[in-house]
Amino acid sequence: MENGFTQNYYEPPVTPPMPPQEDMIKSARKQFSRIGLMFFLGTIIINVVQILSSVIVTAIDPELVSSTAGSLLVTMIPMYAIAMPLMGFLISRIPAQKIAPKKMSAGKWLIAFLICYGGMYASNIIGLILTQMIGILKGSPVTNVMPEIVMDSNILVNFFLMVICAPVAEEILFRKLLVDRMVKYGEATAVLFSGLMFALFHGNLNQFVYAFTLGIFFGFIYVKTGNIRYTIYLHMLINFLGSIPGVLLLNWLGEDFLNALNDPVLLMAYITEHLGGMLVYCLYAFAMVAVAICGLVLFFVNLKKVHFLPGEVTIPKGKRFSTTVLNVGMVLYFIFWIVFIVLMLFA
Secondary structure, X not given: OEOOEOOOOOOOOOOOOOOHHHHHHHHHHHHHHHHHHHHHHHHHHHHHHHHHHHHHHHHHOHHHHOXXXXXXXXXXXXXXXXXXXXXXHHHHOOOOOOOOOOOOOHHHHHHHHHHHHHHHHHHHHHHHHHHHHHHHHHOOOOOOHHHHHHHHOOHHHHHHHHHHHHHHHHXXXXXXXXXXXXXXXXXXXXXXXXXHHXXXXXXXXXXXXXXXXXXXXXXXXXXXXXXXXXXXXXXXXXXXXXXXXXXXXXXXXXXXXXXXXXXHHHHHHHHHHOHHHHHHHHHXXXXXXXXXXXXXXXXXXHHHHOOOOOOOOOOOOOOHHHHHOOOHHHHHHXXXXXXXXXXXXXX
């Protein structure tokens, strides 16, 4: 009774509180979607910045992009100096969980390097077989432009971009920023996404397999140490071995050696005339294979020691894929790179 009149108030139905598990799944899906969306937006930013820098420099002075080294500098420096920092800023806005840092001895780091190199070597062979099979199915070879780019570029440019810039930027993005935002849901989940999103980011099938393997190894090391410098140094050493010594050796052997590789007669003639150079080449190849085999042996010896800790939040079985992958952000990121890789296969 108010002012002598009876008031009838409409009381809306009370919405029952969301069950704790459903609330947790919704929160996790939102987190993964935000991560995927920031990586997707970062990818778009990278492509836009690279295209704009190439167009602007070409308009000003076409000679600057006429060589492989010049083209690399024009597109990669803006990516590392502008696009990737912007991408990192976007990702850093997402809540994260800091991993407690732990020290890693020099001996364990060396073992980690050998295992990484062995895994990369073996997965690279698998990738080559896979691309060969796809090439047979589509009726034309799947081209891998990376070896040509590395060979045609300047060795100092390769060192600066591939040994210094790439490891620092990629480890910060795909280990530090990514893992810190996923480890809450378990170390295994964080490491798996670190490897998968890192591999897709390379944008071609030739690199996907070994990049996935390395991403898994680097992710495991980071999640167990919480110290990004260990994976940066590993990444630097792996990239150094893949882009510097072999290129120097092939340049020393000369173009005649490269031409002879596709012709058994020319190859035999070259070997006869350049026994010293071929001996150095064979020793180098043998050393790399020996390091790879040593790494694979160490991997299987230490396999039983590998374990992943659960996170603060456990996504129930049957909901993991839909929660972590089937969300707007991750779907955009995965579709973009999968389509890009497929288009590259048929380019």
